[in-house]
Amino acid sequence: MVLFIASAFENDRVFEKNIYIDDGSWAKTVKIPFEFEVTDTTGVYDFHTNLRIGATYPYSNIFLLVYAYNPDGRLTKELVEFKLAEDNGKWLGHGLGDIYDYRMIDDKFKEIELKKAGRYRFEFRQMMRTETLNGVKGIGLRVTHKKL
Numbered sequence: 001m002v003l004f005i006a007s008a009f010e011n012d013r014v015f016e017k018n019i020y021i022d023d024g025s026w027a028k029t030v031k032i033p034f035e036f037e038v039t040d041t042t043g044v045y046d047f048h049t050n051l052r053i054g055a056t057y058p059y060s061n062i063f064l065l066v067y068a069y070n071p072d073g074r075l076t077k078e079l080v081e082f083k084l085a086e087d088n089g090k091w092l093g094h095g096l097g098d099i100y101d102y103r104m105i106d107d108k109f110k111e112i113e114l115k116k117a118g119r120y121r122f123e124f125r126q127m128m129r130t131e132t133l134n135g136v137k138g139i140g141l142r143v144t145h146k147k148l
Contacts, residue, residue: 014038018050018140026133031067031123034141038071038114043147047109047122050140053084053091055098057135060085063127066109071118079127080106099137111146 015036026032038045049064061083068076082104085091093100114120122141126133 012144012146013142014040014045014145015143016050016140018052018138020052020138021136024054024056024135024137026126026136026139028126028128028131028133031125032139034122034124035119036141036143037119039117040145041113041115041117043113043145044111045114046105046111046144046146048103048105048142048144049080049082049124050138050142051082051084051093051102051104051136052138053093053100053102054135054137055091055095055100057084059128060087060089062133062136065125065127067121067123067125069121069123070114071116071120078106078108080108082106103142 015034017034019032051062061081063079063081066078066080068078082102083092084100084102091100093102095101124139124141126136
């Protein structure tokens with residue numbers, strides 16, 4: 001079961017939404033969607049991935065397939081990898097107890113010009129070597145805008 005929370009806005013943040021996976025199990029076939037509106041086509045946008053990982057997560061990294069749809073419906077797909085723990089097992093995220101939060105950005109999603117106003121859609125799919133990935137408590141998308 002998935003629980004949605006409200007979007008938040010501040011400063012250069014134009015969108016942020018986190019979707020929590022209450023049982024911590026993310027099936028490979030499940031795409032987690034995010035939609036947001038772009039009205040300002042000047043400047044550049046950064047797309048940050050938020051992750052909430054439990055200490056029982058069995059890996060030190062995560063591979064995600066990111067589907068990005070522009071307002072015309074054109075699709076771009078990117079495979080990204082994020083490192084979550086050091087080789088010695090120490091988690092890199094900020095945590096309290098057995099939950100660790102991450103805000104990460106891949107170079108493919110930095111300083112992107114969005115030349116078309118309208119509705120954009122991102123979908124995340126886990127691409128690990130297991131059909132069901134345990135220990136993922138939530139995933140989110142944060143979009144920031146910088147004027148040039």
